[in-house]
Amino acid sequence: MFKVLYMKNKAEINTEIKKGDKALLKIDDISLSFVQYTSGLRQTELKVISKLSMEAYSGEILAVVGSSGSGKSLLAHAILGILPSNAKLEGKMEYNGQKLTQEKKEEIRGKEIALIPQSTTYLDPLMRISNQVIGSVEEKNEGLMKKTQREIFQKYNLKPAVDRMFPHELSGGMTRRVLVSTALMGSAKLIIADEPTPGLDENTLNETLSYFKDMVNKGCAVILITHDIKAALKISDKIAIFYAGTILEVANVEDFKNNGENLRHPYTRALWNALPQNKFQAIKGHQPMQDEIIDGCIFYERCSKKKDLCSKGIPQLKKVNGGMVRCNNVS
Amino acid sequence: MYLKGEDISFGYEKKNRILNHVNLSLGSGELLGLIGDSGSGKSTLGGILSGYINNYQGSVSMDGKKIPSKGYNPVQLVFQHPEKAVNPRWKMKDILNEGHAVSQDILDSFGIKKSWLNRWPNELSGGELQRFALARALSPKTKFLIADEITTMVDAITQAQIWDIVLDIVEELNIGVLVVSHEKKLIDKLCHDVVFLDDINNV
16 A cells, blocks of 8 residues: 555656646636726727637746737736736636636745746845845745755855845846746746846856756746747747737747748748848738737738638637647648 | 047946957948947947947047037947837837938838827837837938847847848948847848957957
8 A cells, every 4th residue: 555655656746747748837718908098988908918828838848939019928927917907818727727717826826836027127126135035935934945045046156145135236147047046946836937038148048048947857837938039949848939919839849940841830930031040031011019900810911821711710729740820721 | 431449448337347448440331240248348339439428438430530429420329129219208200200300211111100100109019119210310311320239129020121121221321330239140141240349358
């Protein structure tokens, strides 16, 4: 009997660390809109995310790639339940097989789900570094927390003197490491990193990216929100292509090669071919603005393969070659 | 015509110089890449060349003459974050025409739509704002452009679009461009020549 229990435990641990077959976080057709006042008491609804689906697995890095200002950060805020009060969120989210309601989000955020914020201004300027890193988790045992914090700092090459510093005394790279440490203090299973890399040079970039690899090796699921497809390709397992408030394709990293013939969506292919190391080729047009209402496929205007069908209704999400895509031209 | 920075030294603090005896020369119509790690002083050098930072040592000259501090500056600087380079309380049309009346040709080549002109800055995306910032800087009187990480924050397609347009315009107007970036691949694609700041900086 003892042995059976032991086996069961081991099996459980294994599924936690190895890539699970069940998604840790499952997002199904969510839409997000903001209610705004236009003139007087007249209200309009501004849709910023529409019909977005994705899944994050333990032991995997999922990169969400899209241009700045396209609403990627709002996705992170929706998962954590920190949206402003005029936001309206529809659709289903599941965490670890359970429905992720606002109450559930409030319960597990900071514990099981951690956010690594985009800006280095998220640190409290009047608080010493070690206090804020420890303060980000529940007060159970301060001595133990202090020890853990020191160990994590040591690992990231932050000297003991850093503990007592204030945020303005840190360099950009150090601040980044401190923010990463806050996510590791707790026992987070899902880590959402919001634009952790802009403006970093090659060395600091690689260093930051290696932290995420560390987390994944510990069995976490990482969602890396970025506009830098090059950085995403370096470390991710899967790449979700975010365009005008929705995800057009989820591709495996191996699909990004040659002329992008393995990619499923024409936008992804265009994005790949626009990289300086590839063809540096631009396609015409702009991402639709948030207040433009589009009936059909959101990429319709710019697509070279559009058909009549594409202007009528959003294409169904299809599973193709181990990835997902919303395009009528793919079967 | 040449834009020259000679023997330039600068430090934000007295003890800590980040630029030390730097020399740099940029010719009309030339595309010169400037690469360096973050914090190495790329943007500072760009700021000095364009007259944005004044309290440096050394000299900046255009064809041997000092650049006048009054009137339109022939050396224009465009930043990484366009949203920080526009007045949030001005409409886009006022922002656009702040330095000179931008010609319809330039608006067309940047694909700036009429309907954007009546918007506020926060109603446009970063890529769109950057087009405004560039159109505003590329007047017929502009001789040199310092492009400080101008496409770092946009997606790859917008990056290719923006550079496509800028390359056309600077060729037509014979403008020299200093392309400041940390992305070697981009510089390789764009520039005739490339300088590593570490090689010319004697700190």
